Structures are given as structure tokens and as C-alpha cells.
Amino acid sequence: MRLPSSLLLAALAALATPAPVHAGLLVEPLRPPLPADCPDPAPADLAPDPARVLVALASDPPAGDEEEKEKKAKPAPGDLDFDLLGAAETQEGPDPALMKRRRQMLTVHQGVGIALYSLQAATVVLGQLNYRDKFSTHMNTEKWRIPHKSFAYATTAAMVLNGALALAAPTPVKKPFRLDRVGVHKIAMFTAAAGIATEVGLGLYTHSREGYMDQQHLAKVHLAIGYATFAAMTVGVAALVL
């Protein structure tokens, strides 16, 4: 038997079209499948509560809310959680261990420097008193000779120690020499160091000229260099302080 083509088309269309879901399907009480001999129990209401379904549906955002969500994830203006510059270029910094050692050594250098300046001042005063005792009053008691000599050696030792500390301190941050405060300090302290070295030699030579006519003249030069050394040291300290 041949079916009319219009009927065949209608049947195919009915199969291809999904059955419409009945709006009231979920509201109907669902019944579990039961054997035929089982008495009909009270219908268990397994249907979801329509109100709960509505609540559950309401909590799911529609597709258009995704954009809104993204906007909220960005920091609000006024918030400081932003980065306008991106990652910084990495810079190779100085060795932290060397930086720390430099700081420690230069802190000790400052302490020894204060002691050195005080020792130099005392040495100059004692040298002046010694000169006066020997050549001005002609009493020549020599009561200032040993104190002056002791302080002179202590000053020399302090200068050697402090110079060594300054020169041996590492310089992890290289910098060209400039005539800034520290530049002036360095020049002044090198001058003072040269003065002290001269004073040691000249002082010993002057002492060896006991009884000679030129001893007073040498002592005077020694005294003058002592004052000049103290002046250079004062400039060195003032460069840092003022």
C-alpha cells in the first residue's frame, strides 16, 4: 500500500518536532513505579516546590551579567590596587654584605676620628707647654716632655688606624671623586696625615739635637707644623660637621 506523500511528510514532521513540555508537568505529583499487587499508597509528593525553583533560577545570573561581574572585579577608582607601570626593570644592586661592612667600618671610623681629633688637640697643647718650659721660661723642668711624647704616639697610632679603616672600607657603590664634603675631608685628612708623619720624624730629630744651637729653631718648626696639622684636621672635621 502506498501512502500519499503528503501524509508521509506530515508523519516525518511530527517525529522531528520535539514534543512541547507541558508547563504543568513538574506540578503533577510524581509516583514511584510500584508492582501491580502493591496497594496504592498515598501519593508521595516528589514535585519540587515551585517557589524554590524560582529562587534557584533567580540566583543564576543571566548571560549578560558576566560583563557586569568583570567590571566589579576591577579595582574601583580610588582603590590603590593597580599597577600603571608594570614590572620594574631589574637592576643589579651592590653587594649587601659589602654595604653592611662599609657601614660598620665607617661607624668605627667616626668614633676613632673623634678620639684622634681630641688626641691631636691635647698633643698640640702639651707640645706648646713643653716648648714654653724649655725655651721661653728656661726652667727646663721637662715635666711636659713625657706627656707630650705619649700623646704624640697615641695620635700617630689613632691616625694610622683610622686611615686604614677609611682606605680598607669597601666601596660597593662606585662614584667618581668630587670636591664635596667628603672630598674636602679626604684632602684635609691626607694633609693632616702627612703633618703627623713629619712631626714624628722632626720631633725625634729635634730631641736628638739637645745642646745644639739649632734645637730651638727646629722645635719652633715642629710646633708650627703641629698647629698646621691640627688646623688641617679641623678643616677635615668641619667639612663633615658644618
Added chain:
Amino acid sequence: MNAALLATLLAATPASPGGVHDLEVDPGASSLRFAITHRLHHVEGRSTGVRGRAVIAHDGKVQAMVRVPVSSFDSGDGNRDSNMQAALEVERFPFVTVKAAGSLPPDAAGGPRPLTVPLVLAAEVDLHGVKVAREVPVQVTFEAGGAVHATGEFEVSLDAHRVERPSLFFVKIEDGCRIAFDLVLREARP
């Protein structure tokens, strides 16, 4: 008639489209200075190695960020600068960074030029790896040529940033470090 309508519409359109302004700090024209005080000295230093950017949104909201390498500060004394770098642990924290945000008055970004606007920005100062929040007053001038000039100053506490304050003759420098900035910003090139 149509021409008159078009002219009216054009006149009603603001001179600036009111869009986002993306501004970059001009390092050659900008500087950042600091000042510290010791019982014996008052020291000032400056850096011209400032990098920065600011964004002004169409609604006047401003976000700004400035970054300065610690090694770029120059106080005129190489030894002191070296000590400053040691105190700030430059090898661990090579930059000082300031982020700030706030709002311009309505129409300031698209208004007439020149225009100077005082602002107080909520800022975060990242110094020595420690971030401290504070307010920063800024004087913003919108120049006629399109450049923006921002100046201001504020003080940071070295102790708050856990900086071991350097000392001279065993006397530490004072806790307050004054920072002044003079920044020229221009529209960023795309």
C-alpha cells in the same frame, strides 16, 4: 536649516571628548626632591630618574603611579648618597613607589585651559619595602598645550618604613623625610 542644526550640535559638543586621559611623566622636565635633617645639617637631594603614569577617567577619577630608583637620588655628596643607599637597602628595595588615587572636580579634565585644581589624593608610599598609606596634597595645573603639571610635598616617617636611620657622630638624622615633587605629564604615546 541643516547646516544651522549641525553647527548647533557641534557647539554643544565639549572641546575635549571627555574620554580617558593616559598621561606619562616627562622625566626630563620632572624632578623629585627629598630633605632630611640632622642636628648639624639640613640635606636636600633630588632625582631626575622619575618614571610615572596617570590615568584620568571620563568621570574625573584619577589614578597615578610614580616610581623612582633609590640609586638615582643625588644629594651633592657621593659618600652620603652611598650611605643613604645602604640605609635603604637598595639591593633589596631598589625603588621608591607612590600610588595615588582621587577625583578631579567635574569638568576639570575637559574644562578651559590653563586651569589649576587643588587635590588631595589617597596614596600609598612604598619605601624600603614597607607600604604606608597617607594623604598627598597635589596642585594640578592643566596647561594650555595639553601638558599637566603636578606639584606637592608630603612627609614620610623613616621609622614607619623601618629604615635604620643613618647617623653622623653617633647622632641619628631626624625621623621625618620631606618629599617634594614637580612632575610634568604629557599624553602617553600609543
